[in-house]
Amino acid sequence: xxxxxxxxxxxxxxxxxxxxxxxxxxxxxxxxxxxxxxxxxxxxxxxxxxxxxxxxxxxxxxxxxxxxxxxxxxxxxxxxxxxxxxxxxxxxxxxxxxxxxxxxxxxxxxxxxxxxxxxxxxxxxxxxxxxxxxxxxxxxxxxxxxxxxxxxxxxxxxxxxxxxxxxxxxxxxxxxxxxxxxxxxxxxxxxxxxxxxxxxxxxxxxxxxxxxxxxxxxxxxxxxxxxxxxxxxx
Numbered sequence: 001x002x003x004x005x006x007x008x009x010x011x012x013x014x015x016x017x018x019x020x021x022x023x024x025x026x027x028x029x030x031x032x033x034x035x036x037x038x039x040x041x042x043x044x045x046x047x048x049x050x051x052x053x054x055x056x057x058x059x060x061x062x063x064x065x066x067x068x069x070x071x072x073x074x075x076x077x078x079x080x081x082x083x084x085x086x087x088x089x090x091x092x093x094x095x096x097x098x099x100x101x102x103x104x105x106x107x108x109x110x111x112x113x114x115x116x117x118x119x120x121x122x123x124x125x126x127x128x129x130x131x132x133x134x135x136x137x138x139x140x141x142x143x144x145x146x147x148x149x150x151x152x153x154x155x156x157x158x159x160x161x162x163x164x165x166x167x168x169x170x171x172x173x174x175x176x177x178x179x180x181x182x183x184x185x186x187x188x189x190x191x192x193x194x195x196x197x198x199x200x201x202x203x204x205x206x207x208x209x210x211x212x213x214x215x216x217x218x219x220x221x222x223x224x225x226x227x228x229x230x231x232x233x234x
Contacts, residue, residue: 005030011041016049017123018042023057026094031061031068038072047080052119053110054087058094066101073107074231077132084110085119102135107230109135109156133158134226143197143209144178145170154181157226159219161197161210172199172207179209183225191225193218 005024012019018041020034042049061069076084088095095112102109113119139154141164152166162179177199182192195218197209 007034007037009034009037009041011044013044016046018045018049018051020051020053021057022053022055025059026061026065028062028064028068031065031072035068035072035075038075042075042079045079048082049080050083050085050123051076051081052085052087052116052123054116055094056087056089056092058092060093061097069101070231074227077108077227077230081108081132083123084108085122086110086112087114087116087119088112090114107134108132134230136229139181139229142180144180145172145175155206159211159214159223159226161200161208163206163208165206167205171202173202175199177209179211183229185225185228191221193222 005026006022007030008019008021010019011017018038022030022034086098088098090112098110098112111122113122133156135156136154141152141154141162143150143152143164143166150166150168152164152168155163155165157163175198177197179195179197180193181195182190184190195211195214197211199207200210201208
């Protein structure tokens, strides 16, 4: 007989951290219970709080809980989550399910580690990010380099920078560029952004750019657009 599902959730206020431990099979009602408990604990934490979820003893998650899982993800984003780490066994079914889900849902990507100690060490050493990174699927972007227009695809984006995949391989490192991107909005016209940026890293067919002279209200508008994108199932 299968062991019952267990969920343990607690908030460490001084560390500004949420700890979740899951064992067994996750059914729809388990996701709903997790969502309910998260909503009661997150208000005790400060924006930028981190989440560590230990799923080494979790066997699988039922597809019926997908909508509740997305509610959990969206709630964490809207409440200002920082880093999200999952402690996993890489040969487990739940880990394979998580990897498959990441290819279907836009939004943040958790960081996977193999132990609680590794998760704690990562958070102690990690530099504070300037904005949560959202991973998008095949979202086109135009970048201008000295008046020349080039096309690319957004790999991930935050309110402070982005990573772009492109086939154009001319030297870009440290160059200033102008990014042009638009986002669809339900029941509204698309919103268009022109963002000055500087290329800070180049790797094969991908480069990373840091935004500059990009402040409110444009930054707030971009944040709202990214929240909307994160709520879209492919």
